[in-house]
Amino acid sequence: MNDPLVARMRAFGTTIFAEMSALAVQTGSINLGQGFPDTDGPAAMLDRAVSAIRGGSNQYPPGPGVPELRQAVSEHRKAHYGLDYDPDGEILVTVGATEAIAASIMALCEPGDEVIAFEPYYDSYAASVALAGAVLRPVTLRPVEGRFTFDPAELRAAVGPRTKAILVNSPHNPTGTVLTRAELEEIALLCQEHDLVAVTDEVYEHLVFDDVEHIPLATLPGMRDRTVMISSAGKTFSVTGWKTGWVCAPPPLVRAVQTVKQFLTFTAAAPWQLAVSYALRHELEWVSGLRADLESKRDRLAAGLHTAGFEVYRPAGTYFVQTDIRPLGFTDGLALARELPALAGVVAIPTQVFYARPERGSHFVRFAFCKKDEVIDEAVRRLAGLGERREGGA
Numbered sequence: 348m349n350d351p352l353v354a355r356m357r358a359f360g361t362t363i364f365a366e367m368s369a370l371a372v373q374t375g376s377i378n379l380g381q382g383f384p385d386t387d388g389p390a391a392m393l394d395r396a397v398s399a400i401r402g403g404s405n406q407y408p409p410g411p412g413v414p415e416l417r418q419a420v421s422e423h424r425k426a427h428y429g430l431d432y433d434p435d436g437e438i439l440v441t442v443g444a445t446e447a448i449a450a451s452i453m454a455l456c457e458p459g460d461e462v463i464a465f466e467p468y469y470d471s472y473a474a475s476v477a478l479a480g481a482v483l484r485p486v487t488l489r490p491v492e493g494r495f496t497f498d499p500a501e502l503r504a505a506v507g508p509r510t511k512a513i514l515v516n517s518p519h520n521p522t523g524t525v526l527t528r529a530e531l532e533e534i535a536l537l538c539q540e541h542d543l544v545a546v547t548d549e550v551y552e553h554l555v556f557d558d559v560e561h562i563p564l565a566t567l568p569g570m571r572d573r574t575v576m577i578s579s580a581g582k583t584f585s586v587t588g589w590k591t592g593w594v595c596a597p598p599p600l601v602r603a604v605q606t607v608k609q610f611l612t613f614t615a616a617a618p619w620q621l622a623v624s625y626a627l628r629h630e631l632e633w634v635s636g637l638r639a640d641l642e643s644k645r646d647r648l649a650a651g652l653h654t655a656g657f658e659v660y661r662p663a664g665t666y667f668v669q670t671d672i673r674p675l676g677f678t679d680g681l682a683l684a685r686e687l688p689a690l691a692g693v694v695a696i697p698t699q700v701f702y703a704r705p706e707r708g709s710h711f712v713r714f715a716f717c718k719k720d721e722v723i724d725e726a727v728r729r730l731a732g733l734g735e736r737r738e739g740g741a
């Protein structure tokens with residue numbers, strides 16, 4: 348039988364996360380690949396989820412999301428960013444940010460429309476664009492003075508007559524960069540000049556370090572009315588398995604996204620929504636502690652990777668440290684990631700899989716630091732002397 352999968356999705360197959368996590372299990376390796384924490388979120392929030400289940404919140408909630416969560420998201424946007432979103436018509440709850448991104452692209456793009464995204468990008472972006480029958484136009488982020496950034500001229504050159512939207516991820520996975528106000532102003536100007544919609548993935552909004560500020564694109568002049576602002580509870584409250592996200596946007600954009608979303612999952616699980624509404628109002632002090640803890644873990648892993656011989660790019664946010672493997676004598680990140688369990692008993696993610704043009708990222712490998720200190724320390728111990736073991740044929 349010929350492959351029954353539609354042609355536009357055949358390039359995707361099993362995600363690199365599934366492959367590397369399975370490899371970690373098979374080999375007993377430390378998994379610094381997939382970005383999930385190995386500790387749970389605030390206890391009171393978890394108790395609220397249990398209470399919601401025990402209390403009977405187990406049937407379909409309203410399609411746009413439970414009112415309590417939409418109100419809590421509205422309050423959060425106002426308190427943190429000065430953005431006013433009406434909980435009735437400008438906020439939509441989704442099954443995580445991944446669904447929000449997919450539904451947004453499918454709602455806003457006709458076949459043949461073009462979507463700009465900064466590469467390397469989270470792997471669902473390319474799949475979402477393909478599902479819509481649209482075309483991805485990548486703009487490459489490159490290291491400049493220790494942080495990844497884009498060339499404004501390359502960004503402008505990516506815009507064409509069919510460009511419909513731009514996907515903006517800040518804090519950025521997988522590079523760990525946090526876009527500056529000047530960089531966001533370049534994007535905002537382009538959106539307004541060419542009448543583009545911005546879809547912003549801000550799931551790491553609270554996980555920024557070194558007093559770096561996360562600036563939502565929607566806060567810039569002229570951008571609230573053309574931005575689909577996306578975030579979620581997964582990273583903020585260390586509950587990635589809850590898959591509870593949200594969209595904030597003007598009513599026409601929310602209606603468009605909801606029209607698609609309702610035929611993907613219809614609605615999101617009620618107990619998690621009720622627990623997250625509590626957390627947004629009462630657990631942000633816990634999040635501040637998480638941020639400080641992650642900053643310490645970042646420094647712990649970055650120092651260990653540097654000692655092991657990697658060139659390390661110090662991230663300003665997210666869960667991830669980006670490294671250049673060439674100082675260790677490696678040039679192919681995918682090959683190294685597949686060898687690494689045997690060489691060192693550690694799993695990482697090859698960054699090249701996040702590029703439309705993999706050769707531009709073939710020398711980068713991503714490590715996650717959202718793990719217990721003892722796990723990071725053991726991984727660093729195993730990685731020590733990696734270059735020598737490879738040269739010795741071990």
